[in-house]
Amino acid sequence: MWSSLCFYFLALLSLNTLRFSSSCTEPNKCVARIVCPHGSIVNDGSGIVVFRHKVCDSYTVCCAPVIQESSTYQNDLYEAFLTSVPSVTSITSEKPSTHMVNQVNEIFNPSTKLPFVKKISKEPTISLKDLMETVFNTETRKDSEAQEPSFYFKPKGCGYSNQNGLEATQASADNEADINEFPWVVIVYNRIIENILGGGSLIAPNVVLTKAKHIANMSPRDIIIRAGEWHTKSKIESYPSEDKEVTTIETHSRFNDANGDYNAALLILKSSFKIRPNISPICLAPERTSYDSSRCFVAGWGKKSHEDDDNSFALIQKKIDLPIVGRYRCESLLRQTILGVDFQLRRSFICAGGEKDKDSCFGDGGAPLFCPIPRQKNRYVQVGIVNWGILCGHENVPAAYTSVSYIRSWIDQKMMEHSVNSSYYTA
Structure with missing residues (x-):
């Protein structure tokens, strides 16, 4: 009797196993649940990629404080x-x-x-x-x-850094920029809740290039741009930072909120910044230009690690050196993550990073990724905009940046519409 029962149980188990294994037939695939939320495979990262703006953990929500008029x-x-x-x-x-x-x-x-x-x-x-x-x-x-420094300053053109900073007496720690070393890096503020939205880059005296994520649905009057900043809680710099209001937000028409495709925006300022040693524009990558194998930088005030709490954003501007990762290698590495084997890297992305504990992170969204211009000392060109990644600083997990080269024609077109001369950001 027991032998009969065992045989019957094994027969049922075999039938169930066969039913399970044969239920996923070609062209369907067995994939992780996260890449199949609606019955079809997500191959572009929609709903999976983590954008590098400020986020709340699973126990909190992002809520505006009560502001008394x-x-x-x-x-x-x-x-x-x-x-x-x-x-x-x-x-x-x-x-x-x-x-x-x-x-x-x-x-x-x-x-x-x-x-x-x-x-x-x-x-x-x-x-x-x-x-x-x-x-x-x-x-x-x-x-x-x-009371301001009085020596005469003549702008040299876009993309020139202040090697070793503007203050010789201040030594920088690892992964920190020297004082005003990169004069094109700006902070994008939400003036309503007095919070950092992310980073950006000055490409003309009255234009900032940044991300579209969370900017697109905001009113221009709710945004403040701060240029010439280094330490957000101190005023030790000889040159003071400056704030400007935004009058117009230009979001890329093909921006995809779900996967970060064409995640780019231009902020037209109400008035122009005066070009100074601590405030000057960055050059932009020309169209159809490859920067594979280059060693480049990201500068911003985001978190140093995804494990840091919500209040641990950098006080001093970060300086992270990163390798540019070719798109085929980047796509291959990202397929080994939660994105899955079907992930396809969009053409509007450029990848950088993949080294342990070296990465842009939450709060850096919109900040510039910039590379040295060959044979031009201390001069840089922006090749990317911080977009999204899988956590921060994991080995062999590069992050995705919006490719400036890929959207350069859109930038030029918008600048023509606003009567901004492209010479400000052309090397």
């Missing part, structure tokens, strides 16, 4: 007045109102007893126009500008 207004005034005229210590008026005195003191000097407005009379009143003229008077502005 009065606090924001006061901070904006504080920044506008004090950063423009740091030498102003008081405003004197013969006829200020009590309300005006209290309000201005509260905005400009909340933490000290020394008032910014000295009340001389109880008679009202001083107008906002008078107040602005007092603060932004011509003599004070000249004094403020005189």
Whole structure:
């Protein structure tokens, strides 16, 4: 009896095994669930690739804080007045109102007893126009500008780095750029939640090249560009950083939000940056140009590792040297990851990295990938835009960047539409 039962059980097992093994017939394939979310194989990374912008873990969500209008207004005034005229210590008026005195003191000097407005009379009143003229008077502005480094600076052209930085007294740690070493690298800020959206590159005095991911659906007035930055929490640089507002967002018409294809955007600024030693444009790769086997760099303020927590973004600009990886080798290596054996690398991508603990990472999205120009000392050309990767810094796992060479004609076309001369970013 037991032998009969065993035979019956083995027969059922064999039938089930046959049914399972024969259920996936050609041309179907057995693949990981993640690459078959809707019954067909994902071969372009859609929904699988991880974009290198700020992300939250599985236990948190990205949520905007409550912003009180009065606090924001006061901070904006504080920044506008004090950063423009740091030498102003008081405003004197013969006829200020009590309300005006209290309000201005509260905005400009909340933490000290020394008032910014000295009340001389109880008679009202001083107008906002008078107040602005007092603060932004011509003599004070000249004094403020005189404090900046005064030697004459003549721009040499795009892509020139400041070898060893602009400050000889400051030594940089491993994987850190020297002070203002790469004057084209900018920070893209979300001014609403006061958070870094990612990086970008200055390609003309009034144009920034960055990613389209998360930028495309934003209002231009919600974005601030900061150029000339090095240490985000310190002001030790001789040349101050500068902020500019965005007036127009140009997103590539073929941008694919799911897989990062054509992940590129141009931000047209409300006003131009003045070209200085710490602020100048990068050259862009010409069309149909290959940089395989080159050793290049990424600079930005993203995380150093995917394992770091959400608050561990770099304070000092990173400098990561990476090898360019040929597209066929890159596709082969990425097929060995969670992307699967059917993954196909899109033509708009260029790959770099694949070395242990050397990689761009979360928060670097939009930052430039740039390579040395042969036979031109300290001069670079941007070949990529940080796009996506599989975690960060894993050996034999290169990351994907938007190829600047591949989208160069689109950039040139948009620059013509905005009357921007291509000589700013042409070597």
